[in-house]
Amino acid sequence: MNRADILIVDDSPADRASIKIAFAKSGYPLNVQFAFSGTAALDYLRSDTEARPHLMLVDVKMPGLSGIELLQTLKSDPDLLRIPVIMFSGSDDKEDVDSAYRNFAAGYIRKPVDVEGLHEVADAVGKLCTLVLSFPER
Secondary structure: OOOEEEEEEOOOHHHHHHHHHHHHHOOOOEEEEEEOOHHHHHHHHHHOHHHOOOEEEEOOOOOOOOHHHHHHHHHOOOOOOOOOEEEEEOOOOHHHHHHHHHOOOOEEEEOOOOHHHHHHHHHHHHHHHHHHOOOOOO
C-alpha cells in the first residue's frame, strides 16, 4: 500500500473540519493537508517542492482565486502542471463541470451533503491513491 499526500483546498472551515474527520477515519495512509484559499494553496505549493502533493481536491466556488482559476494557474505552470487536480464541489452546475474538464481537471466529484457520503468519498479517494494509482517521482 502506497502512502499518498493530498492537498485539499476549501474556503469553508466547517467543510474542512468534516473532510478532515472523514479522511482520518478512512484508514488509508494519507497525509492530508489543507489550504483555505486558492492563493494559500499556490503559496504552499511554491514554497517547497518536497511538499507537493500527489493529488489535490479543490472546491470550485471560493472567494478571491476560484477553484477554476487555481486549476488554470496550476496547469499553466510547468512546475505544477503534473499534479492531478480533482474538483470537489457542492456545485453540480453543468458549466462548472465543463469548465473543470476544459481546464484539464482529472475529475469532478460532487461534494456530498451528508456525513455518510463524505466518508464514502474519502474511502474511494484513499483507495484510489494508495491501492490503484502510481505516482511519478517528485
